[in-house]
Amino acid sequence: MHKQNFWGYLFIMPFLIGLLIFTAYPFVYSFYLTFTDWDMFNPPKWIGLNNWSFTLKQEQFWYSVRNVFYFALIFVPLQAFIALIIAYVLNQSIRAKGFFRAVYFLPVITPWVAGGLLWKWLLDSKFGLVNTLLGEMGIGPFQYLDHPYWWIVIGILAVVSVWKGMGSAMIILLAGMQSISKDLLEAAEIDGATRWKKFSRIVFPLVSPMVFLVLITSSIASFQAFDVFLVMLDSPNIVKDELLTTNILIYRDAFLLFKMGSASAMSWTLFLFILIITLFQKQFEKRWVHYD
Structure with missing residues (x-):
């Protein structure tokens, strides 16, 4: 028994070491940095x-919170x-199901840089x-x-993000x-059930755990929106305050202005927002989620 435990611990040791070095330590250290002024070159x-106070008083931060919401x-x-x-349509007996599943999943494996530049060209006002x-x-x-109205620009970016991430959500729901x-x-x-009744009374209740999973992961992804804004709205130095996201602010403070303390405070504030939203969804x- 002890020998089996030894080999078990030995095999999971690489994972535990990686977890401690690349996840647990940065997580704890970033919280410490929220109370420091550190430029990555001099000691903290x-x-x-001060960083927490600056974050909560910063107008750009609240713009970013509004935008991600x-x-x-x-x-x-x-x-x-x-x-x-x-997913429901592709689960029916139709021709070329495999082809259509691949087509809808293709945007997921397309790099954001390529996809974002393509959409940026498609939506160019002049050309x-x-x-x-x-x-x-x-x-x-x-x-x-x-567009001069921020809500139209962010709405367009949200639709483009749906194009990018819909394939992974489709696969989860299709598996269910x-x-x-x-x-x-x-x-x-x-028994005479129509297609709508089969969908609403049987299919949807049985896949509701997968729908809930999609909602949770999509919510987390939306609050961490970064790539689509960075690529389609140029660099973080050019993005207007009205179009900023929290992750772009974190990136700018951390790697362009070398304010790691301020960036860490915003990161933890974003983490708290995501945690609250997730717990709210769990309530x-x-x-409506059926696990039986």
């Missing part, structure tokens, strides 16, 4: 709660809804393909990424749907 100087409000339900519909096609129909041109017994669906059809889990 203890300044108490609005981004999540569009991105999370839209991605879950579209992924659920596509973009979208306005060119609309112009042929006598519509437009419209402003997209350079494929685990549903065909006998159950056939019995419901024999409603038992009302």
Whole structure:
């Protein structure tokens, strides 16, 4: 028994070492940095709660919080809804299912730099393909990424993010749907259940744990939005205050201004926001998620 325990601990030791070095230590050390002034070159100087106070008083920070909340409000339900519909359709007996599954999953493996630059070109106000096609129909041109209203720009970025992440959500939901017994669906059809009733009374309740998982992971991803803003709105030095996200502020303070203490304080504040949102979602889990 002791020999088995020894070999068990030995085999998991590389994982534990990696967890301590690359996850646990940075996690604890970043919390310590929130109370210091550190530029990554000189030793950290203890300044108490100054970084926390500066973060909560910073107007740019609250702009970023507003933006990620609005981004999540569009991105999370839209991605879950579209992924659920596509997964349901691709779970039916249709031709070329494998091809369509690959097509819908393709954006997931597309690098954000490539995908973001493509969408940036498509949505260009002067030379973009979208306005060119609309112009042929006598519509437009419209402003997209350079629109004066911040909520329109962030809404467009949220839709682009749905295009990028929908494939992974679709795969999760499709896996759940494929685990549903065909006998159950056939019995419901024999009893006269319509396609909508089969979906709403059988399919959705049985895949609700996967839907809940998609909502949780999408919410976390939306509050950590970074790549789409960085690529499609140029660099963090050029992004307007009204379009900033918290992760761009963290990146700017940490690696451009070398204010690691301020960046760490914003990181922990973002972590607390995500934790609160996740716990809030968990409160409603038992009302509509079925695990039986």
